[in-house]
Amino acid sequence: MLDQTKHLPAGVGVGYKSKHFSNILQEDHPVKWLEIHAENYMGAGGRPLAQLRALSDRFPISVHGVGLSIGGEGRLDAEHLARLKHLTDALDPASFSEHLAWSTHDAGYFNDLLPLPYTEDTLTRVCDHIDEVQDTLGRQMLLENPSSYLAFAESTMGEVAFLRQVVQRTGCGLLLDVNNVFVSANNLSLDPHEYIDSFPHEAVGEIHLGGHDEDHDEDGAPLLIDSHGREVADPVWHLYTYTLATGGPKPTLIEWDTDVPEWDILAAEAGRAALRLEQVLA
Amino acid sequence: MREQEFLRAALTPDAPVPAGLVTPTGQPAERRFNVYRNNIVVSLKDALSAAFPAIQTLVGDAFFAAMAGKYIRAHPPKSPILPLYGADFPQFIARFEPAGNLPYLADVAHLEVSLRNSYHAADSRPVPPAELSDPLLFTRKVVLAPTVFWLASRYPVTQLHGFASGGEKPAGGGEDVLITRPEFDPLATAFPTGTIAVLEALRDGIALGEAAELAPKTLDLTKFLGTLLSGGAIIDIQEV
Numbered sequence: 001m002l003d004q005t006k007h008l009p010a011g012v013g014v015g016y017k018s019k020h021f022s023n024i025l026q027e028d029h030p031v032k033w034l035e036i037h038a039e040n041y042m043g044a045g046g047r048p049l050a051q052l053r054a055l056s057d058r059f060p061i062s063v064h065g066v067g068l069s070i071g072g073e074g075r076l077d078a079e080h081l082a083r084l085k086h087l088t089d090a091l092d093p094a095s096f097s098e099h100l101a102w103s104t105h106d107a108g109y110f111n112d113l114l115p116l117p118y119t120e121d122t123l124t125r126v127c128d129h130i131d132e133v134q135d136t137l138g139r140q141m142l143l144e145n146p147s148s149y150l151a152f153a154e155s156t157m158g159e160v161a162f163l164r165q166v167v168q169r170t171g172c173g174l175l176l177d178v179n180n181v182f183v184s185a186n187n188l189s190l191d192p193h194e195y196i197d198s199f200p201h202e203a204v205g206e207i208h209l210g211g212h213d214e215d216h217d218e219d220g221a222p223l224l225i226d227s228h229g230r231e232v233a234d235p236v237w238h239l240y241t242y243t244l245a246t247g248g249p250k251p252t253l254i255e256w257d258t259d260v261p262e263w264d265i266l267a268a269e270a271g272r273a274a275l276r277l278e279q280v281l282a
Numbered sequence: 283m284r285e286q287e288f289l290r291a292a293l294t295p296d297a298p299v300p301a302g303l304v305t306p307t308g309q310p311a312e313r314r315f316n317v318y319r320n321n322i323v324v325s326l327k328d329a330l331s332a333a334f335p336a337i338q339t340l341v342g343d344a345f346f347a348a349m350a351g352k353y354i355r356a357h358p359p360k361s362p363i364l365p366l367y368g369a370d371f372p373q374f375i376a377r378f379e380p381a382g383n384l385p386y387l388a389d390v391a392h393l394e395v396s397l398r399n400s401y402h403a404a405d406s407r408p409v410p411p412a413e414l415s416d417p418l419l420f421t422r423k424v425v426l427a428p429t430v431f432w433l434a435s436r437y438p439v440t441q442l443h444g445f446a447s448g449g450e451k452p453a454g455g456g457e458d459v460l461i462t463r464p465e466f467d468p469l470a471t472a473f474p475t476g477t478i479a480v481l482e483a484l485r486d487g488i489a490l491g492e493a494a495e496l497a498p499k500t501l502d503l504t505k506f507l508g509t510l511l512s513g514g515a516i517i518d519i520q521e522v
Binding site: 042047083106219 | 284285312314318322358361363401402405466467
């Protein structure tokens with residue numbers, strides 16, 4: 001089941017947006033692979049799937065799910081998992097990833113990556129869900145660390161310890177979102193470098209970089225919000241360089257999902273990441 | 283802390299934050315919890331804005347946000363396929379009292395849903411033009427593409443839709459609308475009220491000639507068939 005043969009290249013990718021379709025095909029840019037949000041390609045046909053077929057002929061594709069609710073209390077949505085299998089079977093992507101979060105409850109799907117406490121109970125539940133995903137899709141998945149805005153009093157372990165256990169029990173890989181590490185560390189008064197130091201880098205198959213917004217909580221403490229709507233912040237670039245120095249070069253994605261810029265701006269962000277990656281590869 | 287409790291608080295603006303959600307100093311995480319409140323509603327509202335641009339233009343941003351907020355709380359998505367969220371937004375709008383003075387609004391929303399359904403519908407191969415010149419064509423039944431949709435309105439719904447994107451001020455009365463997808467971009471074409479009877483007959487396997495007899499007198503049959511053909515709407519011709 002562990003599919004190590006078709007891996008993402010150790011270069012830079014971007015989150016694919018349809019307005020960049022023709023720019024991407026020109027290939028005069030540093031982007032070596034593309035990531036799509038699985039749920040945007042679950043229609044029956046039309047332009048989205050036609051574009052995806054054309055792109056997958058030219059670029060390795062990473063399928064990134066945002067709606068599976070792996071951290072949820074309930075069972076995984078079997079219909080949704082079947083749709084994911086349909087997509088990954090048809091596309092045979094270089095990678096499939098999802099989030100350590102929940103978004104679906106009996107009442108519906110809430111389109112946000114909602115947080116969970118880190119306990120033995122939630123660990124068992126998350127591992128059961130990942131086993132089911134990997135068994136159904138017949139491929140290894142990567143699990144992404146979330147952005148946190150608050151803590152759970154009931155948590156009994158830290159996030160890295162939790163993720164490490166998930167990897168050991170399920171054989172999944174990890175998607176290390178460096179911006180999320182920075183955002184969570186700020187919001188929870190943790191040291192982002194300690195987080196990176198203790199992370200199981202050998203399990204990391206992909207890195208995410210994205211922009212965040214700054215707000216304040218009721219005490220005036222800075223509250224960072226993972227918005228994916230702007231350039232990667234300078235301290236996140238520093239943390240990325242530190243991550244590469246610690247864990248080695250990894251396929252790296254620039255995420256920009258709201259207020260999506262013109263292609264040149266996104267390609268320049270990809271270029272910044274490529275430069276750092278090349279320094280480690282050299 | 284159960285999901286149920288988290289969600290109830292997240293979807294109720296002034297509800298207290300569930301116990302056990304804390305700041306780094308162990309205080310109740312009021313302001314921080316609002317990030318989730320905000321993300322849920324804003325992201326779903328954005329999904330509706332993307333799907334219903336004409337409705338948003340016709341009612342204005344503030345009214346749209348308020349109406350979308352009510353809809354989101356009453357009808358959260360049933361599936362994670364957000365590009366298809368809001369399929370029953372037209373019915374919600376029809377019953378939404380503050381929009382009662384815009385009786386055409388639900389039909390414009392229905393048109394936007396139909397255009398979106400066509401956009402995402404399965405691909406198919408139209409019959410080659412040569413087969414359409416078969417002299418027996420009118421005695422045959424036709425199979426319509428999955429991209430074909432239609433709706434009837436008591437209002438000039440295509441004009442209202444066009445007006446929202448900068449077109450002429452709407453004039454005239456009701457129309458029946460045929461939606462086709464020539465390649466990837468759906469096209470809405472207005473025909474006289476009653477035209478839908480022809481489409482329903484075609485869908486039900488009635489021969490083309492017989493179906494055409496159901497057309498209203500004012501229907502330009504050449505234009506109607508031309509719209510079907512140029513829209514790749516006929517994917518098979520079969521014996522009745």
